[in-house]
Amino acid sequence: MSQELRAVEWTGTGLALIDQTALPHRTVSVEVHDVDTLVDAIRRLVVRGAPAIGAAGAYGVAIALLQGAREGWTPAGTREAVARVREARPTAVNLMVCVDRVMTRFDEGLDAVLAEAAAVQREDVEANRAMGASGADWLLKRVGADRPLRILTHCNTGALATAGWGTALGVVRELHARGRLEVVYADETRPLLQGSRLTAWELLQEGIEHFVQADGAAAGTILRGEVDAAVVGADRIAANGDTANKVGTVGIALACAYAGIPFLVAAPTTTVDLATPDGSAIHIELRGEDEILEWAGTRTAPAASRGHNPAFDVTPGSLVTGLVTERGVLEVSAGELPADHLR
Numbered sequence: 001m002s003q004e005l006r007a008v009e010w011t012g013t014g015l016a017l018i019d020q021t022a023l024p025h026r027t028v029s030v031e032v033h034d035v036d037t038l039v040d041a042i043r044r045l046v047v048r049g050a051p052a053i054g055a056a057g058a059y060g061v062a063i064a065l066l067q068g069a070r071e072g073w074t075p076a077g078t079r080e081a082v083a084r085v086r087e088a089r090p091t092a093v094n095l096m097v098c099v100d101r102v103m104t105r106f107d108e109g110l111d112a113v114l115a116e117a118a119a120v121q122r123e124d125v126e127a128n129r130a131m132g133a134s135g136a137d138w139l140l141k142r143v144g145a146d147r148p149l150r151i152l153t154h155c156n157t158g159a160l161a162t163a164g165w166g167t168a169l170g171v172v173r174e175l176h177a178r179g180r181l182e183v184v185y186a187d188e189t190r191p192l193l194q195g196s197r198l199t200a201w202e203l204l205q206e207g208i209e210h211f212v213q214a215d216g217a218a219a220g221t222i223l224r225g226e227v228d229a230a231v232v233g234a235d236r237i238a239a240n241g242d243t244a245n246k247v248g249t250v251g252i253a254l255a256c257a258y259a260g261i262p263f264l265v266a267a268p269t270t271t272v273d274l275a276t277p278d279g280s281a282i283h284i285e286l287r288g289e290d291e292i293l294e295w296a297g298t299r300t301a302p303a304a305s306r307g308h309n310p311a312f313d314v315t316p317g318s319l320v321t322g323l324v325t326e327r328g329v330l331e332v333s334a335g336e337l338p339a340d341h342l343r
């Protein structure tokens with residue numbers, strides 16, 4: 001069911017977003033008809049995941065046009081509202097890329113904007129399916145095992161994080177569909193638990209065998225030889241292959257390098273940002289301290305303690321065995337660069 005799940009759906013008059021803060025225990029939808037509600041939904045991770053917030057941002061241009069027509073905004077006022085959507089979260093480049101793409105149709109009006117946003121969504125699903133296939137092909141050839149594979153993943157990179165199917169979880173789904181997946185180790189992914197709440201929910205929907213593990217267990221699981229490869233997503237990939245992804249990712253890449261197993265990043269080319277030369281130039285979103293210091297409204301740390309809450313970290317391209325995009329697999333640690341991929 002979740003393969004066809006649509007985290008972001010245009011209703012004809014607005015957006016329907018699956019509220020990912022309510023999963024896995026409640027499946028509820030948030031209706032969006034104005035820019036402030038959309039910006040809030042992106043900031044609170046009601047909708048989340050680089051390609052999914054890219055799709056939401058793409059339709060956000062239509063939301064701004066419709067709201068502007070209702071409230072008598074000038075074109076300049078509407079553009080300012082779109083800019084607030086574009087800036088709702090700083091790290092995932094898909095949000096900026098997809099808004100900018102749809103804005104090229106702004107002067108043509110609502111129908112053209114909606115057509116472009118629909119193309120963004122359609123192309124993301126197509127890209128994810130292609131990534132799943134090429135990532136699975138590469139893994140089966142590289143690992144060369146005649147048995148099903150054991151994959152570790154971090155955060156959520158499935159249908160919930162994209163326009164459908166998923167990026168890293170799309171590779172997992174493809175291995176499962178081919179009968180070549182033994183088990184998935186899904187990091188819980190503190191502090192917001194995208195792994196234990198969302199990835200586990202998606203894997204259960206499809207009967208994929210998995211364990212949820214503490215983020216701190218990942219390196220030991222890898223070093224004990226219990227994993228054949230790690231496959232993760234990305235929020236922004238710099239020109240040199242440095243990759244920003246959910247906090248905790250770089251530790252997995254280091255463990256994979258030490259253990260000598262592949263570390264794959266699966267992301268559509270809309271996540272590649274050639275204008276960012278390397279990982280040091282990627283803006284890492286710092287989120288509120290309370291996400292670290294509380295859980296479900298209960299304080300877990302002492303009252304006087306402070307929280308440090310970077311939402312992402314940067315994995316050097318030298319640790320990225322393969323970057324899986326819809327165009328194939330780029331062996332970054334072997335010197336292949338994203339620009340070689342985008343020509």
Ligand SMILES: CSC[C@H]1O[C@H](OP(=O)(O)O)[C@H](O)[C@@H]1O
Pocket residue numbers: 045048049050051154155156157158161162167168194232233234235245246247311
């Ligand atoms: C398919 S990309 C998903 C990517 O986005 C997540 O971040 P967030 O949950 O904060 O939106 C995480 O970095 C995933 O790898």
